[in-house]
Amino acid sequence: MNATPRDAVSIRFYDGQRAVAHAAVMYPIDGGVVVQVHEQRYTFLHDQIKVLGGLGQLMPVIELPQEMRVELLQRQLPAWVQSNEGHLQQQVWQIERSPTLILLSLVMVIGVMFGLARFGMPMFAHYLAFHLPADTLSSVANQTEQQLMEMTGNSQLSVTRQTQIRQLYERYIESNQGQRLIFREGQMFNANAFALPNGKIVLTDELVALAGNDQALLGVLAHEHGHLVERHSLQQAISGIGVSVMIAWMTGDISDMASGLPTALLAMHYSRDFEREADEYAIKQLQAQRVSVLPLAEFLARLEQRAKTEQADDGWSDQASAWFQSHPATSERIERIRQAEQYPALAP
């Protein structure tokens, strides 16, 4: 049945010849629509029309063959305009204008981004890190090592003591790999240890002194070795790049330098997980060698205590707790190590 012009809606019509809009009406007929401008009538089949839904303050538009174009003067797209995509676009337009749905979208996007950054990306980074060559970050690490060398001094430890510690490492952690260890005077880094992705472990004299005993030192070495084995540096690099790419993709801002900031914020989270993982590695490694992990826990507790009192003293923590700061020793971690204790302390 032919619909009557009762259904007609007012429109602006471009005839495809001149850049001038004409006042016109549009109404449905069987299988299509009719546009009537004065006495002139144009008929279009349903599959000849392409609807551009409303957007912002723009009313829906219909693009027609031969460069003809209809601009509606109302928000509604008449139901008799048969275009699935057109009606879908109209619905999207509704979502875009509803404060509730905008808020919901915002919450969803933040939730998904957080979830991806917190869980998805680390999983992906872990997977990828173990499928890339082990020396992926070597050249970067060599540069870091170079810088570290320039910023620290020659070790004041006696060669005997250095050899002793290397032997400790070879005996309990990794045989024949004592050359991994580099001893330096920490200076501005003070008591600290670094696991570099080129397989080197840098220990400062200050840390060796602060550890006090060999068991605690062994714990620190096992922990740092854990970072190497788990390829934490590579994972962190992948996560950092991944999060930037993700943000760029979602906000459509490839060249966005601002994306570096959230990466830095999230990096703090990763490192916490990595510390826990390195602890677990140290526990496993030491227990396999029937070495007590208690001294490591005590060392961490001592560091934590020290950091607390120092902060209370002058509101600014002393450099002595540097290792503690880059390795946040929460009571949780200490507790976990203590609970894992199964073997008696290593005989001195």
Added chain:
Amino acid sequence: MIDLDKATAPPTAPTPPPLPETLGRVTPFRFDGNATEYFGIWIVNIMLTVVTLGLYSPWAKVRRLRYFYGHTSLAGERFDFTGIPTRILLGRLIAFAIYALVVGAAWINDSLGLLAPVLLLLAMPWLLRSTYRFNARNSKYRNSRFFFFGQNPEAYKVYLLWGVLTILSLGLLFPYFFWKHKQYQFNRLSMGQLNFTLHASAGDYYKAMLLPYALVSVLAIVGAVVTPVMFLSGLAALFAFPLVVAMLFKATWSHVTVGESPIQCDVNEWYYAWILISNWLAKAISVGLLTPWTAIRLHRYQVTSLSIFWQNDPDYVLTLVQQDPSAFAEELSDIMDIDVSL
């Protein structure tokens, strides 16, 4: 059957000619979008892109472009962007397949991997030309399409030949190269039957690119002599690049005519540069949430600094009928992360 009377021949009866009231007048470009409204579009775009695992992104792109085009108006009439998302999606999928092939080839053989960037470089002029064509023909003013009629040989001369010469000149020719690029973009563009013309000289571009850096150098030297000015030279260094961007904008848009009608540009370079810098800060501080606000702010400033001194009657701009060029080339450059929107 309805087939018989579909798409009747266009009318030959002339409509009464409207008074050419715009002729001889200056009409400013206007922008009536706002950040609140655009925020909704932006966040829903992201949400739907996430929910559809990225498949929505062509629709998101079209909606973003349409918002900016559609809320830009001249003499009371809006612009529009009519790119079809499904075609962009197809282009993206093909581009992604090619990208995967290139990566795969690099995996199998190192020298194949080295060949890929060379091939991409050789394809660049073609990609740029296709991008201009796609963008132009999907841009409309008063239902009149823009049309880019630059040809491939010229694209290769501009981008490959002058690009290589620029590298050989250690960058000294860069402003000249940029001028060639802008000439290619504008002098081969038309709106209806009105051609665009760029009247800027290479000197204008040399000035735009060198002046900010000259200023910074002077301030740095002064700063080295008088210590308190050190702070000033640091500030100026921060401004140098945004200032170049602003001066390039002005150099181009103050020297463009559409048909016989010159476009006028009263942009303030310093304020423009300030917008760029503060936009970047706002995005960094808000972890990206102020992105819609910054985009609207910049676009509004750019658009409202422009006006046209009409020497042609826009009412008589003919609507040109064209065929659909593929969206593919544009999308290929899109996925390869090449920004061609200078």
